[in-house]
Amino acid sequence: MKESYEFSDVIICDDHYVSAIGVEMLLSQHSSRPLNIRKASTGEKVLELFTQKSSDLLIVDLGLPGISGIEVIKKIRQMSPTTKIIVLTGQNEPHLLKQVYQLKVCGILRKMGTGKNLGEALNFIQTNTDKTYLDTSVTSILKDQSQATPTPREYEVLELMSKGHTSEEIAKEMDCSLSTIKTYKARIMNKSGAKNSAEMISWYLKRN
Structure with a gap:
């Protein structure tokens, strides 16, 4: 009709x-x-x-x-x-x-x-x-x-990012390779819809 x-x-x-x-x-x-x-x-x-x-x-x-x-x-x-x-x-x-x-x-x-x-x-x-x-x-x-939740290791990456640490520093702090940190960041970007590090940090801070 x-x-x-x-x-x-x-x-x-x-x-x-x-x-x-x-x-x-x-x-x-x-x-x-x-x-x-x-x-x-x-x-x-x-x-x-x-x-x-x-x-x-x-x-x-x-x-x-x-x-x-x-x-x-x-x-x-x-x-x-x-x-x-x-x-x-x-x-x-x-x-x-x-x-x-x-x-x-x-x-x-x-x-x-x-x-x-x-x-x-x-x-x-x-x-x-x-x-x-x-x-x-x-x-x-x-x-x-909205339901996408970071894993504990991804949360750790986000926390260190929010404190101004570089990927190299995060890898050293978490005792893993730089490529692993890049993988964590890629997963976080997918879950958050963020396009860059600043948006990932903003997403993390809003959740905490």
Whole structure:
């Protein structure tokens, strides 16, 4: 059954043409009234479109050429605070999805299973103004990350890192090889979603 949504102007930002067309078709199928749908393939183009005219709803991918999807979200938040934002992405990196979730967008969906999930998300954001719609795969990824717990040896590495020790010093302190420390760090990065040592330390300090 088609729904009567509160939005009439939609911008779809996806650098994959087929994906953007697919989303446009799904929107038309779900809405009971005509929608003005504009499309962009880059973050820069989205900002240009918003400069010309704001939009009720932005559906944006994360992996964009040029300005990233996350940067687009931050800029649109400043340009048009009332615009609802749904992230539709093929990305499954926990740290990226967590970043997006922390931006308090209206919905986060993986591209697989888009049809059903997009319809649910559109209905959800009609009545939930302070919550984020998450499809089941995103929920699972975020849950797995939040439950990721370092081993005692990994905790030891994190503690020494937080005290400013280098990898060489940590290896000597823990009486193991430098390659072992690098392995520990790689595991910690995977569990924490951190991209560098500073983010690993920040993650460690928040847990303690």
